Amino acid sequence: MTRKISITFLLLIFLQPLLVLLYLSFSTQWHYPSLFAHPFTTQHWQTLLSESSALIKSIGISIMISTLVSFVATGMGFFISRGIAYYTKSRWWLTSAYFPYVIAPVVLAVMLNFYFLKMGLTGTFAGILLAQLLITIPYSVIFFHSFWSSTILEREYLVATLGGNFMTSLRHAILPSAKGLLVVCYFQCYLISWFEYGLTQYIGVGKVETLTILVYRYISEANPYLAALAGLLLLIPPLVLLFVNRSFFIQNVWKS
Amino acid sequence: MNRTMLKNTVIRRSLAGLFLLLCALPVVLAMGYAALYSVGLTGLQSDGFMLQHWATLFQGEFLSSFLYSLWIAGASSALALATALAALFTLRKELTDKRVYRMLFLPLTVPPVVIGFVIYQLFSGGGILSRVSYQSGLIDQISHFPEFVHDAYGVGIILAHLFIGFPFFLILLLNLYQQNNLDELEITAASLGAGRKDILLRVHLPVLLKGIFPVVSLYTIFFMGAYEIPLILGQSSPQMFTILILEKLQRYSLSDIPVAYAMALFYAIICIGTLSWLMMQYKKRWN
Amino acid sequence: MVGCAGEKSPEVNPTELSWPEIEQQAKGGEVTIMMWKGDPLINQYMEDFVIPTVKERFEIDLEIVSGQGSQIVSTILSELDSGQKNSQLDMMWINGETFYQLRQVDGLFGPFTSHLPNAKYVDFENPFIGYDFQQPVEGFEAPWGNVQFTLIYNEKMVDDPPQNLSDFEDWVEQNPGQFTIPTEFAGMTLLKSWLLSQNENPESFYGAFDEELYQAESSRLWESINGMKSDFWRQGETFPATITQLHQLFANGEVAFTMSNNDSEVDNKIAQGVFPDYSRAYVPESGTIQNSHYLGISKHSENKTGAMVVINFLLSPEAQYRKMIPEIWGDGTILSVEKLPSEWKEKFRTLPGRIKAPDRNQIQEKALMEPDPEYMIRIFEDFRKEVVQK
Numbered sequence: 001m002t003r004k005i006s007i008t009f010l011l012l013i014f015l016q017p018l019l020v021l022l023y024l025s026f027s028t029q030w031h032y033p034s035l036f037a038h039p040f041t042t043q044h045w046q047t048l049l050s051e052s053s054a055l056i057k058s059i060g061i062s063i064m065i066s067t068l069v070s071f072v073a074t075g076m077g078f079f080i081s082r083g084i085a086y087y088t089k090s091r092w093w094l095t096s097a098y099f100p101y102v103i104a105p106v107v108l109a110v111m112l113n114f115y116f117l118k119m120g121l122t123g124t125f126a127g128i129l130l131a132q133l134l135i136t137i138p139y140s141v142i143f144f145h146s147f148w149s150s151t152i153l154e155r156e157y158l159v160a161t162l163g164g165n166f167m168t169s170l171r172h173a174i175l176p177s178a179k180g181l182l183v184v185c186y187f188q189c190y191l192i193s194w195f196e197y198g199l200t201q202y203i204g205v206g207k208v209e210t211l212t213i214l215v216y217r218y219i220s221e222a223n224p225y226l227a228a229l230a231g232l233l234l235l236i237p238p239l240v241l242l243f244v245n246r247s248f249f250i251q252n253v254w255k256s
Numbered sequence: 257m258n259r260t261m262l263k264n265t266v267i268r269r270s271l272a273g274l275f276l277l278l279c280a281l282p283v284v285l286a287m288g289y290a291a292l293y294s295v296g297l298t299g300l301q302s303d304g305f306m307l308q309h310w311a312t313l314f315q316g317e318f319l320s321s322f323l324y325s326l327w328i329a330g331a332s333s334a335l336a337l338a339t340a341l342a343a344l345f346t347l348r349k350e351l352t353d354k355r356v357y358r359m360l361f362l363p364l365t366v367p368p369v370v371i372g373f374v375i376y377q378l379f380s381g382g383g384i385l386s387r388v389s390y391q392s393g394l395i396d397q398i399s400h401f402p403e404f405v406h407d408a409y410g411v412g413i414i415l416a417h418l419f420i421g422f423p424f425f426l427i428l429l430l431n432l433y434q435q436n437n438l439d440e441l442e443i444t445a446a447s448l449g450a451g452r453k454d455i456l457l458r459v460h461l462p463v464l465l466k467g468i469f470p471v472v473s474l475y476t477i478f479f480m481g482a483y484e485i486p487l488i489l490g491q492s493s494p495q496m497f498t499i500l501i502l503e504k505l506q507r508y509s510l511s512d513i514p515v516a517y518a519m520a521l522f523y524a525i526i527c528i529g530t531l532s533w534l535m536m537q538y539k540k541r542w543n
Numbered sequence: 544m545v546g547c548a549g550e551k552s553p554e555v556n557p558t559e560l561s562w563p564e565i566e567q568q569a570k571g572g573e574v575t576i577m578m579w580k581g582d583p584l585i586n587q588y589m590e591d592f593v594i595p596t597v598k599e600r601f602e603i604d605l606e607i608v609s610g611q612g613s614q615i616v617s618t619i620l621s622e623l624d625s626g627q628k629n630s631q632l633d634m635m636w637i638n639g640e641t642f643y644q645l646r647q648v649d650g651l652f653g654p655f656t657s658h659l660p661n662a663k664y665v666d667f668e669n670p671f672i673g674y675d676f677q678q679p680v681e682g683f684e685a686p687w688g689n690v691q692f693t694l695i696y697n698e699k700m701v702d703d704p705p706q707n708l709s710d711f712e713d714w715v716e717q718n719p720g721q722f723t724i725p726t727e728f729a730g731m732t733l734l735k736s737w738l739l740s741q742n743e744n745p746e747s748f749y750g751a752f753d754e755e756l757y758q759a760e761s762s763r764l765w766e767s768i769n770g771m772k773s774d775f776w777r778q779g780e781t782f783p784a785t786i787t788q789l790h791q792l793f794a795n796g797e798v799a800f801t802m803s804n805n806d807s808e809v810d811n812k813i814a815q816g817v818f819p820d821y822s823r824a825y826v827p828e829s830g831t832i833q834n835s836h837y838l839g840i841s842k843h844s845e846n847k848t849g850a851m852v853v854i855n856f857l858l859s860p861e862a863q864y865r866k867m868i869p870e871i872w873g874d875g876t877i878l879s880v881e882k883l884p885s886e887w888k889e890k891f892r893t894l895p896g897r898i899k900a901p902d903r904n905q906i907q908e909k910a911l912m913e914p915d916p917e918y919m920i921r922i923f924e925d926f927r928k929e930v931v932q933k
Contacts, residue, residue, distance in 0.1 A: 014362040017374045032795040033390040083271030095535045104481030111286035117625035138279045195367035198483045206608040222787040231370045238365035382795035491781040493931045506617045
């Protein structure tokens with residue numbers, strides 16, 4: 001019995017952000033100590049649907065950036081890690097992939113800012129893409145590293161012996177097993193990019209206003225209602241992606 | 257065979273080149289610039305080579321900030337691991353149920369900014385829990401509510417990290433448990449007469465801890481470099497290391513800027529050093 | 544001279560063009576302004592009024608980017624460091640020490656203000672406007688608004704608002720946990736006001752920075768504050784990092800005082816429903832700092848003409864009047880009402896009055912001038928060193 005209660009308790013804790021956000025997004029004039037005595041309203045959600053909405057614009061920007069970044073990062077990381085796994089012996093190759101991944105993105109942004117300025121990429125969409133790739137590609141490389149095991153290598157040799165080229169190898173030997181992992185990696189990179197704040201804010205000089213940056217702006221304006229609303233919007237793609245790919249997760253998440 | 261070998265070398269070279277370009281070069285460039293700036297060799301206000309910015313690094317607010325960040329990182333990881341282990345040993349059967357297992361993935365979908373915001377709205381003086389306490393008579397004044405955010409121990413920050421770390425570690429532990437067939441080991445050990453506690457301590461724990469060590473270390477480094485959460489929940493002094501770096505960079509006194517670069521470089525060196533050390537401990541894994 | 548205004552015309556200095564040529568060149572261009580976005584009302588004024596109007600009248604796309612004083616300086620500085628010839632920023636909302644630092648690194652374009660048609664209405668003779676933190680403006684920044692620092696208090700929690708620093712020391716001792724100072728611009732302005740009014744001679748602070756004077760007076764100040772510190776909110780172990788946080792604590796009743804650089808802030812926050820009805824604002828007898836805030840143009844801006852047009856609009860009687868309305872922003876004007884055309888004179892004179900905010904004429908007598916920017920820079924550092932970190 002206590003076990004069931006514990007599980008329910010855990011579930012509640014995991015859901016609590018969602019509940020708090022919903023609560024706040026429908027509230028207004030939330031003065032102490034009111035819990036339910038203050039007015040509840042749909043006005044904030046209505047501003048979401050109004051045309052000049054900064055929210056809509058930032059959703060669009062965030063989706064574009066995250067989709068592009070995760071697509072490129074997953075693809076490139078996949079093949080780069082193959083190169084490392086097959087053609088190198090030293091473990092320092094993989095280790096060095098960890099460095100950009102582990103360093104706090106905002107600190108990396110601070111140190112690299114000079115180069116971004118010189119290339120004229122600060123405050124631009126392209127600049128943000130590049131900056132986010134610099135942290136997601138290493139992640140992707142690390143993620144796929146253990147996929148390129150001897151099993152896959154043997155299969156590739158098999159295809160080669162049977163006269164196939166790299167494309168055939170891809171289609172028959174590699175992709176069938178990699179599919180699930182590719183999806184999970186895409187999801188992870190999407191999350192990294194989607195949630196990114198410090199680096200995006202610094203390199204973007206606040207000009208590229210992603211949804212995450214908007215949430216911070218509302219927080220600093222002490223507007224908890226809009227911050228909650230934006231926060232909810234921020235949760236939606238990850239939840240959707242998680243739901244759609246749930247089977248992949250259960251099977252595949254621990255291969256890395 | 258010759259043509260394939262040639263093609264292989266070309267591919268090999270270009271992949272290596274690509275890797276270096278995208279992963280290694282930025283780090284080198286970043287640290288290079290930071291190094292130059294911090295010793296006064298570049299930057300508009302630079303006066304020539306000087307080590308004094310580095311000297312200031314090991315005293316006063318930098319030192320306390322660094323120690324504070326270490327505390328937050330260590331406490332967050334330790335707490336997350338402890339609670340994950342506790343959940344593993346008490347609720348393992350329930351957790352292997354697919355539906356329950358799936359719920360562990362929910363916190364992964366929550367970004368740091370949202371967790372920070374939610375913890376603030378829950379635990380701050382004017383927050384939800386404070387209001388509940390007030391209305392239920394536990395406190396009679398807002399100032400009597402205990403300090404969970406902007407406090408000296410970083411409780412709010414640690415709670416936020418716990419939210420992220422606990423489910424992740426638990427998922428890992430469950431997988432490790434299965435991969436290492438700890439079930440069977442348990443049966444074997446029991447048949448040899450070992451008590452429950454013994455099994456836990458001598459059989460399960462060492463295997464699990466060894467397996468999870470790399471990820472826990474990684475997470476500790478992540479927690480040390482936390483930025484978004486402390487931005488919302490942290491206190492004035494000492495501040496988290498990354499926040500102090502940004503403050504120094506953007507504050508009123510222009511002479512603080514080289515110090516900020518020195519701090520950034522220092523932090524990068526610590527990350528790289530720790531990683532390298534970890535890698536060397538795990539030689540076997542990569543063969 | 545028609546061309547696409549978004550491209551740079553590096554050869555021609557905008558100040559050499561006539562105003563109609565400037566307006567023409569600015570058409571269809573994009574202007575980026577970096578300004579503090581911490582107040583929703585100010586943001587609304589910009590987004591609901593300024594942006595659509597400049598788009599409609601001058602075909603300029605105004606984009607607002609968030610950033611405060613020191614961030615503006617560090618952005619411009621990193622651009623200069625990398626030899627960047629095109630700045631990300633065209634214009635910025637700046638003040639005293641930011642102006643000082645930007646001039647130090649030669650980050651500002653100018654002099655330009657005399658070329659703005661609306662400059663003829665500006666009250667440059669007023670020392671609170673023509674001088675920014677003791678530095679002559681010299682045309683490198685255009686005044687935008689004028690405000691005086693006030694303290695805001697909760698009538699229910701404070702019977703007798705303290706009138707000077709020693710009154711505060713007494714009040715805080717008797718009412719522990721209800722007062723604190725934010726570690727940012729407004730908080731520093733309070734400290735400056737105390738620094739200047741501690742002794743009988745605030746004027747000794749005017750003029751160039753005096754190290755000895757600063758050392759002597761600031762040690763007295765830190766002593767007083769450290770004496771009060773344990774009775775501050777949270778026993779003085781942490782301080783709000785932003786003014787917004789302090790406003791929230793005040794709104795929740797956690798502290799009895801908040802503060803603002805804008806003397807009519809209390810009215811517009813009450814109108815927004817953020818502050819409770821029983822909030823009042825005042826200027827203590829010992830005086831507080833009055834200053835103006837300004838708009839500058841970055842030296843390497845790619846659209847200086849656009850920036851000039853926008854700034855000119857912001858200086859217009861129309862924009863200034865609207866800005867002064869308490870429900871909109873309540874920011875004082877920098878225009879000299881005497882110099883305005885008669886219809887505007889009337890409007891300015893009959894502007895709806897203050898409710899809880901102090902009357903402007905009364906507080907003028909208690910206005911202190913902003914001292915040299917170095918004081919602000921030092922106070923900011925020393926507050927952290929001598930008070931926060933101890």
